[in-house]
Amino acid sequence: MRFYEKFVGAYIKTSTLINRRDVVSKVSDDSMTLVVRERRVEAHDENVISLVLVDPGGGELPAWRPGAHLDLRLPSGRQRQYSLCGDPADRRTYRIAVRRIPDGGGGSVEIHDTLTVGSALIARGPRNGFGFAAPGFGSPSERLHFVAGGIGITPILPMARLAERLKLDWTLTYTGRSRDSLPFLEEVESFGDRVTVRTDDEHGLPDAKELLADVREHSAVYCCGPVSMIGGMLEVLREVTDVEFHYERFSAPPVVDGVAFEVELAKTGEVLEVPADRTALDVIRKSRPDIAYSCQQGFCRTCVVHVLAGTPQHREVTLLDEDRERGEMLICVSRSAGGRLTLDL
Numbered sequence: 001m002r003f004y005e006k007f008v009g010a011y012i013k014t015s016t017l018i019n020r021r022d023v024v025s026k027v028s029d030d031s032m033t034l035v036v037r038e039r040r041v042e043a044h045d046e047n048v049i050s051l052v053l054v055d056p057g058g059g060e061l062p063a064w065r066p067g068a069h070l071d072l073r074l075p076s077g078r079q080r081q082y083s084l085c086g087d088p089a090d091r092r093t094y095r096i097a098v099r100r101i102p103d104g105g106g107g108s109v110e111i112h113d114t115l116t117v118g119s120a121l122i123a124r125g126p127r128n129g130f131g132f133a134a135p136g137f138g139s140p141s142e143r144l145h146f147v148a149g150g151i152g153i154t155p156i157l158p159m160a161r162l163a164e165r166l167k168l169d170w171t172l173t174y175t176g177r178s179r180d181s182l183p184f185l186e187e188v189e190s191f192g193d194r195v196t197v198r199t200d201d202e203h204g205l206p207d208a209k210e211l212l213a214d215v216r217e218h219s220a221v222y223c224c225g226p227v228s229m230i231g232g233m234l235e236v237l238r239e240v241t242d243v244e245f246h247y248e249r250f251s252a253p254p255v256v257d258g259v260a261f262e263v264e265l266a267k268t269g270e271v272l273e274v275p276a277d278r279t280a281l282d283v284i285r286k287s288r289p290d291i292a293y294s295c296q297q298g299f300c301r302t303c304v305v306h307v308l309a310g311t312p313q314h315r316e317v318t319l320l321d322e323d324r325e326r327g328e329m330l331i332c333v334s335r336s337a338g339g340r341l342t343l344d345l
């Protein structure tokens with residue numbers, strides 16, 4: 001067995017050396033280093049840039065499907081998720097796009113201001129929380145309708161490209177403030193008649209019925225956009241049968257049926273009031289601006305904290321029973337089951 005282990009160990013080392021250009025630079029089991037190979041401005045208002053990311057050694061990258069995202073650890077330590085918007089068939093590059101949000105959590109500004117060609121960063125994934133099942137290939141639907149709001153085009157673009165490649169019956173409504181604010185506009189319009197571009201400055205604010213005008217029975221609708229847009233579409237589709245609705249928001253969902261509670265930050269003794277319509281993360285960020293968070297939707301685990309006293313009301317499906325028993329809580333969505341929560345912060 002010792003001889004066998006030595007032989008296998010030596011074989012793996014040699015094989016890794018020989019093939020090192022094809023081995024992604026792993027920094028832990030599911031992390032990898034990526035390098036920015038290209039940086040481009042993608043919207044005429046210059047608020048959206050795209051980055052093409054590659055393995056530093058030029059190796060193949062893990063495969064992905066439309067709807068997938070990367071978890072990026074930025075040089076400051078912030079973690080953020082970005083949808084992959086390139087071509088899944090290209091195994092040597094990932095493309096992401098980032099809208100600059102000056103009053104956001106600082107992640108997009110950091111990317112715009114500091115990441116240039118040659119910058120390296122740590123990534124995890126790709127992971128997919130917005131799976132795409134094409135009609136005839138896993139979905140009983142017969143046709144597709146995509147709706148994208150501004151930067152929400154990023155997960156939709158690879159879906160539309162795949163639908164076109166599979167010769168499916170599909171349409172896309174692309175909406176935003178103005179044509180200047182829409183990233184990848186030329187790329188999207190290259191699909192021709194399938195695409196309708198409607199902007200607030202030319203057509204007024206979008207109405208959910210108008211965004212769903214192309215939807216008939218046996219359709220699947222895929223939408224990525226602001227919370228208000230998705231909320232309006234959910235209302236309309238509640239009345240309709242035989243339509244699948246898949247969506248991804250790019251901001252925190254509204255708090256539903258919230259009750260006010262207090263959180264105590266154990267290390268300082270500070271007590272903060274969380275109103276019924278806000279999240280604990282939202283309130284804690286005001287006094288701890290450096291607190292880690294990312295998705296604000298309860299799936300990335302970045303905001304996990306330990307509860308030292310009190311009973312949380314878990315409002316996510318990400319933590320396992322063991323995590324909860326250890327006292328973990330995702331403060332971007334979960335709340336108190338009653339009374340004050342003391343957090344290990």
Ligand code: FES
Pocket residue numbers: 293294295296297298299300301302303304330331332333
């Ligand atoms: S910020 Fe992603 S789970 Fe809370």
